[in-house]
Amino acid sequence: MSAETTPPPLLDIEAATRLARALVSPIAEAETVPLAQASGRVAARRISAPRALPAADRSAMDGFALRAGDPGEGGTLPVAGTIAAGEPRRALSEGASLRIFTGALLPEGADAVVPLEDCIEEGGRLRLRHPAKAGDHVRRAGSEQPEGGTLLRSGARVRPQHVGLLAANGIGALAVVRRPRLGILSTGDELGRDGQGPEGIPDSNRPMLIALAEAAGAEVEDLGILPDDRDALVARLQALGGRHDLLVTSGAVSMGGRDHLRPALEAAGGTVEGWRVALKPGKPVLFGRLGPTAVTALPGHPLAAFVTFHLFVAAQIAQMLRLPWTPLFTEPARSGFDGLRKPGRAEVVPVRMGHGQVQGVPILRRLGEGGSGSLYPLAEADGLALVPSHLDRIRTGDRLHWYRFACGRG
Numbered sequence: 001m002s003a004e005t006t007p008p009p010l011l012d013i014e015a016a017t018r019l020a021r022a023l024v025s026p027i028a029e030a031e032t033v034p035l036a037q038a039s040g041r042v043a044a045r046r047i048s049a050p051r052a053l054p055a056a057d058r059s060a061m062d063g064f065a066l067r068a069g070d071p072g073e074g075g076t077l078p079v080a081g082t083i084a085a086g087e088p089r090r091a092l093s094e095g096a097s098l099r100i101f102t103g104a105l106l107p108e109g110a111d112a113v114v115p116l117e118d119c120i121e122e123g124g125r126l127r128l129r130h131p132a133k134a135g136d137h138v139r140r141a142g143s144e145q146p147e148g149g150t151l152l153r154s155g156a157r158v159r160p161q162h163v164g165l166l167a168a169n170g171i172g173a174l175a176v177v178r179r180p181r182l183g184i185l186s187t188g189d190e191l192g193r194d195g196q197g198p199e200g201i202p203d204s205n206r207p208m209l210i211a212l213a214e215a216a217g218a219e220v221e222d223l224g225i226l227p228d229d230r231d232a233l234v235a236r237l238q239a240l241g242g243r244h245d246l247l248v249t250s251g252a253v254s255m256g257g258r259d260h261l262r263p264a265l266e267a268a269g270g271t272v273e274g275w276r277v278a279l280k281p282g283k284p285v286l287f288g289r290l291g292p293t294a295v296t297a298l299p300g301h302p303l304a305a306f307v308t309f310h311l312f313v314a315a316q317i318a319q320m321l322r323l324p325w326t327p328l329f330t331e332p333a334r335s336g337f338d339g340l341r342k343p344g345r346a347e348v349v350p351v352r353m354g355h356g357q358v359q360g361v362p363i364l365r366r367l368g369e370g371g372s373g374s375l376y377p378l379a380e381a382d383g384l385a386l387v388p389s390h391l392d393r394i395r396t397g398d399r400l401h402w403y404r405f406a407c408g409r410g
């Protein structure tokens with residue numbers, strides 16, 4: 001058997017993930033972005049609270065500001081005016097009250113707010129239903145956030161709540177880790193020729209991989225479709241000139257005579273660092289380098305490209321963004337399906353949660369027949385389940401681990 005027809009032994013998922021991550025480096029450069037564009041980015045530095053908040057005592061209720069224990073005249077206090085949020089601080093004369101709105105500055109001399117519903121206002125005077133205590137319904141200066149407290153950790157992904165918190169602190173721009181630069185291309189003479197005879201199909205991997213990469217926090221250059229032509233592939237790879245942190249390709253990576261990716265990468269001056277994983281779908285995935293660029297070549301079958309993106313490319317993007325990476329399949333579940341299988345490759349299965357649970361964990365229904373060419377099972381899938389490599393049979397009720405799709409993971 002020639003070297004071409006004797007493939008290397010399969011890597012297991014863990015070893016392949018370690019290799020994928022080792023081929024990319026955490027990005028050291030930071031850039032400053034307006035707060036409005038910071039959601040989803042990774043903070044390059046810790047942001048501490050520039051001051052304590054609230055900056056001054058404020059009312060927490062619509063009601064009346066007064067001095068607790070002020071006996072008033074005959075048990076009533078005159079209402080000496082109104083103070084609303086955004087107005088300058090007022091002073092309260094002894095024995096009086098001021099109508100106050102939520103968020104308004106507590107008047108000097110007042111120490112409590114009595115909510116509207118706990119008062120009776122009559123003829124410009126106020127009677128309390130219950131006596132007030134000092135501090136009632138007052139948001140004390142400094143009580144909600146200490147000066148110097150952490151608003152955002154270095155290395156944290158900025159979430160919408162951080163955007164609100166930073167805005168509340170008057171922070172309008174933020175240093176974030178530069179996005180990883182990805183180039184994404186598809187290979188195949190059949191692609192993009194749909195409508196021109198049955199031999200053509202649309203390119204579905206490229207738009208899907210671009211969407212996945214952008215959702216994971218990368219900046220993507222769309223490198224289009226390349227023909228099944230080794231020389232064209234070599235020329236294109238050489239022309240990339242190392243401008244990407246990671247090149248992601250799909251197709252042409254299996255065993256056939258038209259699977260030019262591996263020889264083309266080597267002919268272009270690159271190296272193959274690992275090829276083929278004990279995974280179904282996704283076996284022919286390849287990891288390599290091309291100068292300063294890491295190369296991850298995904299299988300052409302669309303479901304295999306989707307699965308290998310989640311396992312390996314997402315881990316590489318997280319590594320470049322300096323984010324921690326946890327294995328994908330961590331949530332416990334029970335199988336809601338049965339079947340004999342050939343051991344030797346871990347199997348990733350699109351699944352949907354049924355209505356039932358066993359001891360609080362969901363029972364997962366399998367979608368699709370296990371082919372790697374169709375994305376159709378993903379239309380209704382809640383996530384992906386992992387069937388361990390050594391099993392020769394999976395039974396209803398067996399323990400599994402799965403990855404539940406999030407709306408915008410990370």
Ligand SMILES: Nc1nc2c(c(=O)[nH]1)N[C@H]1C(S)=C(S)[C@@H](COP(=O)(O)OP(=O)(O)OC[C@H]3O[C@@H](n4cnc5c(N)ncnc54)[C@H](O)[C@@H]3O)O[C@H]1N2
Binds near residue numbers: 255300
């Ligand atoms: N003799 C062997 N043949 C195959 C093996 C093997 O071990 N020995 N492995 C099989 C496995 S597993 C997979 S997965 C596929 C993957 O092969 P490639 O990565 O070389 O992919 P292609 O042959 O280029 O394409 C496979 C299939 O997917 C369609 N495709 C490709 N790109 C796209 C795209 N961008 N959008 C939509 N569809 C795409 C393509 O038309 C093919 O139908 O190899 C097996 N063969």
Ligand code: MOO
Binds near residue numbers: 284
């Ligand atoms: O690994 Mo391939 O993706 O099984 O079909």
